[in-house]
Amino acid sequence: MKPIIPTAEQYAEFSAWRAVALSRMPYMAAMLFSVRVLNAPGMGTFAVDAHHRLYIDFDEVTGWGTTACAEVLLHEVGHLFGEHASFARDFGISKDDHDVWNVAADASLNDDLAAAGCDYIADTGMMPAQLGEPDYQTAQHYFGVLKRMMQQQQQQQGGQHGGGQGGQQGSGSGQDSGQGSGQDGAGGPFSGCGSGSGGRAAPMELDADDDLDGQSPGASSGERKRLLVSTAAQIVEHASRGRGSVPAGLVEQANQILTPSTTPWQRIIGSMVRRVVRRRAGQERTDYTRRDRRRHNVRIGGPSGSKVVYPGRSAPKVRLAVVRDTSGSMGKQELEIVTGEIVGISRRLRIKGRDLMILDVDADAHAVRGFTGAAALGTAHGRGGTDMTEGIDKALQTPGGVDAVVVITDGGTPWPTERPRVPVIACLVGPWAQHTQDQVPDFIPHLVIEDPTQQGS
Numbered sequence: 364m365k366p367i368i369p370t371a372e373q374y375a376e377f378s379a380w381r382a383v384a385l386s387r388m389p390y391m392a393a394m395l396f397s398v399r400v401l402n403a404p405g406m407g408t409f410a411v412d413a414h415h416r417l418y419i420d421f422d423e424v425t426g427w428g429t430t431a432c433a434e435v436l437l438h439e440v441g442h443l444f445g446e447h448a449s450f451a452r453d454f455g456i457s458k459d460d461h462d463v464w465n466v467a468a469d470a471s472l473n474d475d476l477a478a479a480g481c482d483y484i485a486d487t488g489m490m491p492a493q494l495g496e497p498d499y500q501t502a503q504h505y506f507g508v509l510k511r512m513m514q515q516q517q518q519q520q521g522g523q524h525g526g527g528q529g530g531q532q533g534s535g536s537g538q539d540s541g542q543g544s545g546q547d548g549a550g551g552p553f554s555g556c557g558s559g560s561g562g563r564a565a566p567m568e569l570d571a572d573d574d575l576d577g578q579s580p581g582a583s584s585g586e587r588k589r590l591l592v593s594t595a596a597q598i599v600e601h602a603s604r605g606r607g608s609v610p611a612g613l614v615e616q617a618n619q620i621l622t623p624s625t626t627p628w629q630r631i632i633g634s635m636v637r638r639v640v641r642r643r644a645g646q647e648r649t650d651y652t653r654r655d656r657r658r659h660n661v662r663i664g665g666p667s668g669s670k671v672v673y674p675g676r677s678a679p680k681v682r683l684a685v686v687r688d689t690s691g692s693m694g695k696q697e698l699e700i701v702t703g704e705i706v707g708i709s710r711r712l713r714i715k716g717r718d719l720m721i722l723d724v725d726a727d728a729h730a731v732r733g734f735t736g737a738a739a740l741g742t743a744h745g746r747g748g749t750d751m752t753e754g755i756d757k758a759l760q761t762p763g764g765v766d767a768v769v770v771i772t773d774g775g776t777p778w779p780t781e782r783p784r785v786p787v788i789a790c791l792v793g794p795w796a797q798h799t800q801d802q803v804p805d806f807i808p809h810l811v812i813e814d815p816t817q818q819g820s
């Protein structure tokens with residue numbers, strides 16, 4: 364069955380919810396006005412797809428009241444602004460894990476909504492505290508926590524709880540309405556947020572190119588990009604004028620969107636990270652005797668789902684070191700490109716601080732610090748000759764270790780003669796990049812970052 368165009372009354376109702384949503388988070392205006400509203404009778408909730416189509420079971424949700432519907436509306440567009448669907452894809456979230464990802468994305472989003480005064484969401488939605496985790500972590504982080512909980516749960520039950528057919532184990536998510544978990548299609552109501560969250564598609568979702576005979580075309584990638592940028596600009600502006608409280612998590616997200624990166628880091632680093640996480644997940648052992656007893660247990664899975672026991676440690680985090688070439692040959696423009704790339708890494712991996720160490724290196728390693736934002740990279744330390752092997756060595760000695768090293772340089776540097784013990788990736792920038800790439804050894808994958816200003820596009 365397909366969704367239908369709402370009646371005038373239903374649209375008026377939606378407008379009332381949107382007005383309340385706008386008063387809470389005015390900077391979300393572009394997102395709130397971008398959604399294509401569709402009626403999805405029988406679905407039981409709200410859902411959104413990645414093409415900004417918002418599916419609403421009007422008959423059902425009207426009973427929730429205006430405030431609740433307004434906050435759920437903010438939640439759904441929050442999935443769009445958070446790019447949860449593309450992050451799920453970039454990080455290789457499999458179909459079997461869609462429901463778990465949905466819960467993780469909800470946790471990463473609801474803390475900001477709670478900070479913006481959305482009490483209904485704070486009371487009924489999935490919050491990081493329910494996972495025993497602090498606020499303002501990434502969806503990937505909460506996903507890792509949930510996955511490990513589920514693994515341990517399965518191990519404890521000796522595999523009796525086989526998880527149904529077609530990889531539905533751990534299904535369900537208690538977000539939005541705060542109602543229990545849903546079944547897939549058949550049976551109970553749908554309770555996810557739709558494919559726009561990176562979760563399972565809602566029952567009535569349209570195919571990407573199905574425009575309901577011209578009545579509801581999805582948002583193109585160009586439109587989505589523009590909406591992200593204009594919303595980010597609004598958020599930064601509101602925050603700078605001190606108008607009301609803009610949740611810190613959103614300001615950070617906005618700043619990252621507004622700083623461009625020229626490299627598809629999501630693909631390069633995503634696969635690298637998946638390898639690291641897989642390797643670590645195999646090694647990680649959990650100590651149940653250290654379980655934190657103050658944490659609430661939470662259900663994942665349907666009404667018959669089983670309790671989750673929290674392990675006494677948190678998710679393995681990916682930690683990167685970026686070796687930034689600050690030698691004299693790196694011009695202001697090259698350094699700016701490097702800054703953009705580092706912001707791109709931070710944004711795509713959602714890491715910063717001690718998890719994203721920046722080393723300024725010319726012929727020696729100079730400043731070493733955690734990444735705290737583009738502004739902090741304005742000062743480049745050391746402007747002499749070039750030797751990136753110094754930086755790589757220093758990066759490998761980072762206390763606590765790193766999972767990978769990214770070297771950003773204009774080339775013309777010696778490279779290690781032996782394969783380093785963690786993956787090293789080289790990014791070449793500047794006018795000589797094309798010519799110096801042959802010098803990079805085979806065991807260091809490299810890419811050339813085009814100078815966007817020299818691309819006559």
Ligand SMILES: [Zn+2]
Nearest residue numbers: 469538556560
């Ligand atoms: Zn959601």
